[in-house]
Amino acid sequence: MSGHKLSLVVNGERVEADVPSNRLLSEFLRDDLALTGTKRGCETGVCGACSVLVDGDVVKSCLSLAVQMNGREITTVEGLGRVGALHPLQQQFMEKGGLQCGYCTPGFLMAAVDLLKRNPNPDDAEIREGLSGNLCRCTGYQGIVDAIRSTAEAGHGA
């Protein structure tokens, strides 16, 4: 497989890499950059566990090729917040029971960032609709919806 030179920004850091043209973005992030917070749940674009932000928009990294990311800016869950400086959504997911096993959580967080960017004050129906590209088997979505609503109510939606 021929290699492609790739230059992009991942979680605020410039990354230069050589990738085969068929390298999935999810593989590139997890296997080449060791950013294993991005999960794989289906690799067919259904579960959303692999969601990341590309130039601020949510993208399923199992459906994207690494080579398409040249010159783009990617944010994974690792770039969202750290201990002591958690993103408000991360904080609310913790407090409202937005996660149990945690496997879907990175994907939901990314989808939620995108959702609140588009609609800073969503009602429950809009939140649920905005999450329709992500699956969670543990929470019944209740804690996730509660977390996103309370983040928006606290004015962190924008």
Add this chain to the structure above:
Amino acid sequence: MTVSVVGQPMPQVSAQEKVQGRAVYAGDIKMAGMLHAKLLRSPHAHARILSIDTSAAEALPGVKVVVTGDDVPRRRWGVHHKQQNVLACGLVRFVGEEVAAVVATTEAVAQDALELIRIEYEELPAVLDIDAALSEGAVPVHPEGNVVDEINIARGDVEAGFAAADIVHEEVYTTHSQYPGYMEPMATVAATDGNGRLTVWTSTQSVFLARQRLAEALDRPISSIRVIQATVGGGFGAKIVEERSSVIAAFLATKVDRPVRLNLSRLDDIQSGCFSVPMRIRLKMGMTRDGTITAKDVTIEAECGAYAGLSPEVMLVTAMRSDNMQRLENVRSHARMIHTHTMPRGAFRGFGGTQMSFALNSHMSTMADMLGMDPFDLHRRNAIRTGDLSVHGWEIGSCGLPECLDQVSTALDWTARRARNTRCGVLRRGVGMAAVMHVSGNRTMGNWDGSTVVLKVNEDGRVVILTAESDMGQGANTMLTQICAQELGIPVSHVTVQAPDTDNSPYCLGSLASRVTINAGNAMLGAARQARSQILEAAAQKLGCEAADLTIADGVVHSGKNPNLFAPLPEICRYHIFRHGGEGILVRHTHDPKTVMMNKEHYGNIAPAYSFAAQALEVEVDTETGQVRVVETYLSDDCGKAINPLTVHGQSAGAAVQAVGWTLYEELQMEGGRVMNGNLADYTMPTAEAVPTMHSDIVETDEPNGPLGAKGASETAILPGAPAIANAVYDAIGVRITDLPITPEKILAALAAKEQPHA
């Protein structure tokens, strides 16, 4: 005690690392020199393997080894029925059975190599459903025949009970197989070391049962294996003892003597099970005019697929557990577990309870209608109560079932809403309810249901808990942390729970049968109290006072008598070590509940406590499309003292949605034994959009055998959903669906049949 920690809603102790994406699941683990494995599966439901040619695969650059059934130990493994080898040996018994494995430098090379393996099969006739398996001259899946287990239970006088009944109703219900659908497809990393020991990091609900299974399947001493639980991305029963890919991964590591990672794809994960056990249940019940149940007669045919696993235990639950929810005298069950040439089925959240709950609660509503009674009243009339001894000898130490019924009927405004609904128009609404019970613990595992907690108090007064009960997201570690922090008077942030590790953790059975809160919780309580008394003894010596006068709060030991007598906890913990004959604080406590094994007649108090739940909901049925939507739902769980209400509500909501999925959306499609919808686009689990707000409430009974009054939550909550929906559908359109799932096709067909009763 300044602040009570138990009973407070708090984030799970693993939440912080999880929201940062920093929890390490098995598929995230990378080791130096690690290789990757892929599995080749049988395309046939039943076939003899005539020959396997692996030479082309082995010749592919990057391939390290190709193994087949010829290479694996002859010893068979299984729960009670030892039926499986690491890979199929000579014969395949279901589409998807693992026949070969490749280990290579990358997943892609391993995948390419699979295509180069040539297998010659001789296809054999297959039995693909219960009826075929039971038919005259059916091909046996195993030499012993297709009925792998049979249960007969009888108490009282069932015939006399029916004779005394004013009404008798009989119906056949069928329940389908559900995919656990945990979001993390199974993953395992296994590695041998220079001494030949094998270490396995995997996604499991029980490291010790995993080690047992590995020892058997790999035919090596138990102590030559170490199993460490990686973060588990959901379990739902499938990862108790039946999981196969971890066994294969471990075997491959011994073959290549290097670390091997086996990540299943979603298709792999679906093909290898472990779906729930589908059943056909014939239920006959008699009642007097006032609604008292006089007799109950059950016949069950259940399908375990190619290998029995835990299915016989699951069926035992279906056959008898719900009898204990009501004050019954005359009950009879006959149940058979049947092999077919399909994927192995087994343990699933609720463990056989969902199947019977569907039949029983559908039946109760139907009979309530026959009697002109409200189904809530019918349940109340028959409900077992605190202090009762059930028909099968279960001692009901606490029962919040009546309160659960009251809560959900009030919350949904049952009576008013029921009266309001009219059966006309395109969109019709209806209400339904169901009531259920579950165990908290179960001695049936092998005459021990104990749990041991080891507690280390460090010299800075912070603690480490060693246990092998598994947290797979349900919150076990948070529960232990809260009990420990409260008893020791330290902040929860000063408590660490170690991941289960068979080399370092005390022996535990793991997370199954909703046993962890009640059993490990009690062990934690004992260990924490022991540590506290050691701390207070040491403090009394140091401060020159009586231990009885001392307490610990906010990390400080102080005297209740003399405000000037106090010492920070770290000082006392150091003093416990640094003195003649001193040592670090290390305590161990085992709690084995005072329960019994069932006797041969299946009688006896198997669990220290029993949990109850009820659900009431409203559905909307679109009579043009046949679509059913749950529009409002309330679920109440009697889990005893809720140690962490946040996690209890989370379990209730998650379980209720899993039940909605089973009832309305999820359906395994098989053709010729082959899974036709082996992906998450075609096997449709509920999304956030598909479900309403999941309201839940808690009935806090005080369980005398529970730690601080607590018992199990979570499994109970999955039980009422299906019949509550079926009952609501009946209320909405007058059509009773007895065959799950409730699909638009079935609704439309039933509506059409109802319009033309003579057609």
